[in-house]
Amino acid sequence: MLFNSYTFAIFFSLVVITYYSIKPWRGRKIFLLVVSYIFYAVWNPPFVILLWISTIADWQFSKSIANAKQSASKQIFLIASLVVNLGLLGFFKYGNFILENTILLLNTIGIEYNPPPADIILPVGISFYTFQTLSYTLDIYFGKTKPWHSFLDFALYVTFFPQLVAGPIVRSDDFLQQCESKKIFVWSNLGWGVSLITLGLFQKVVIADALLAPVTESLYSVSGIPSFTAAWGGSLAFTGQIFCDFAGYSTCAIGTAICLGFTLPRNFHFPYAAVGFSDFWRRWHITLSTWLRDYLYIPLGGNRQSNLRTQINLMITMLLGGLWHGAAWTFVIWGGLHGIYLVVERYLKKILGHQVIWKFSGVRLLLALFTFALTCLTWVFFRANSFTQALNIIRAMFNLSSQPAIINISKQSLLTTVAIILAMLGIHLLFRDKSLEEITKSFPWWVTSLALTAMLYAIATLHAEDRSFIYFQF
């Protein structure tokens, strides 16, 4: 079920009313669990079984890890959990990719092997809930937390519908503690939650879908050589679209959870105001980058070993982070480029970081703009349908195309894109150190009301082709 649909509006209204009408807290949690399964099942009912497998397996394995006396036994149960979770993820998400690359490899070495395509359907949200359940088992294995006492709470943690299909990726400690006490209906929660949903929908429906997606598609949906302006216009449009699409989903998810009395972690914090790439990853998809940091980078050794090993750990983390986003080499390149940026930044900080010049606001602004430009350039690999297309666009962005350009975008599209990106950059730079709540509180109530009215008006009257959230495919 999409947040930007009439059915969700009806579903959510009924859920809120019923949820607060149920008196016993346990009854409310059961209700939330059932509606979360319904929310997921309306997309493809059989895939609910995968959710159950993931839930039951991690519940059992984590209990076994906690009860095991010897570390070898703990390891066996952890491996079992990893096999189940990563096995499902690997099969459904990477099955086609592995098959295609195996065929390519075998054909290259002269072995003729051409099986029919596997046509595996990717269950929506599998990357998100797999990481979520894994984090619970890993936390127990590393002794960071103890097994939770209630299976109902754990099942709700895995399935909680606001964040089930595209995050934020919630940690068990953060969520399960919230299941302890009954949520009381608070008007301000509803007010703030609905305001966040409005903001998220505005980002998604108006900015991402109605204004930027058509410009992005005019570059990426056709093959050929783009002009310089088309390459930049389309890439800038995607830079804005991917942020508004994904941050829009996260904002809706956080708002939806708040209406039900739950707090979800922040997933974006004005990322295009980042100064450098370590700052970017503290602001972009925060719950994924902290997950990768805690469960991949640190267990690999983090920065506790030699300098070279730290750089290798960074690269491995970012390459796998890229692959998490999608089963294609373009995603690996995207992650690899971010890895290289982080490695270079680390090196530069080491040799030049002590200079006073970095404290001047003008220099920091230039660095932020440079970070943005590189981010924008790197998104090309994320969005491109093939490596060839990505290279054609990158060449055109530097006016290095050897063939005549056949893809152009209109002046109006270019102007719209530039205006939106400038506004977005301005907002990100202006509010880079503030939270949404602080920003809202700094304005008189009627200004907030006018802003919400404008957003709702735009949502209602600016329609585009119906699009799913981009991150659903991950």
Next chain:
Amino acid sequence: MKPINWLNIWLLTPALLLVGIFINEVLLRQAKHQASITSNADLFCDVYSQIKQLGAYDIVLLGASRMQTGLDLQVFQKKFPNRKSILLAQSGRGTSYPVLEDIVNNSDFKGIVIIDETEQTLISQDYDQKGFINHCHNNFSVNRQLNHRISVWLESKFVFLNPESNSLRLWGNLVTKSQLPDPFYTKTISTREQLTDYARADNKFLQEIYDSRLKGVKNMAKQPFLTPEKWLQQTEHWQSLVDKFHSRGGRVIFVRMPISQDRWKFERQIAPRELYWKPFVNKLNVPSVYFADYPDLSNFNLPDTSHLDMRDKSAFTKAFLEKMSNHLKVNSSTTN
């Protein structure tokens, strides 16, 4: 910092929003904009889902925009009150072969399929129409169906929900040109028919379309086209599909929908029907209706070279059904 006054905010916001939408709607209606349903994959799937209820006498219409603008399903209904007809033509998406393929291979339908194609689309390997079919099989969930029904109901009532009349266009025109935007001249209704009202169209805009389409056909006429033999070879993919459909009792009728006289002058040069169309239908052993064979099908005015005005829809459909009457006869041996 003071707490936020959510009560005031959420009392004022809906009130302001309603005023805004009301003004929006009034302005659009004043400028003669009209409510229209979005013709998308969901609408296609909604109509396609009806195929399960169709019997051996019922009719499925395939093709492209000419079918959507030219045929009036109410006339079908009046002429054949006991037979149902559904429109599965897709505008601007090439050949309808993928839709016929899905009907033949994935449904039990054994009625009549009327297919609008041209000499160019009959040899096309382009699978654009497959996109909607895939959407029906993979994405058109119960939730999507429900959402679509609500959406269609609202879109049929409110002009501001018409994507062609969006607020960016409205306020953009008001700010830059100090005038309301011109209404769009086509609209879609729930049967997927398109109503083209050329009286609403800007003449300059229409002339530009006319000129550019004619220029395209003229250029095409200068290029060498496939020889009739080679062309016929490239239409072979239809044979097995049509045979399979015939074998379960279905009937297929190919139609060539009207185009403007100017355009026809060039198109008939490119692929004379005696050398292309007729051998094709003979080979497939299927009936066909070619507009140029009938003066009462070819004398309509088509201001954009391709599509009929909504006022001509009914008259055209009546004439069209008359030519079809033999092919649409109920076969007494066929059971429903």
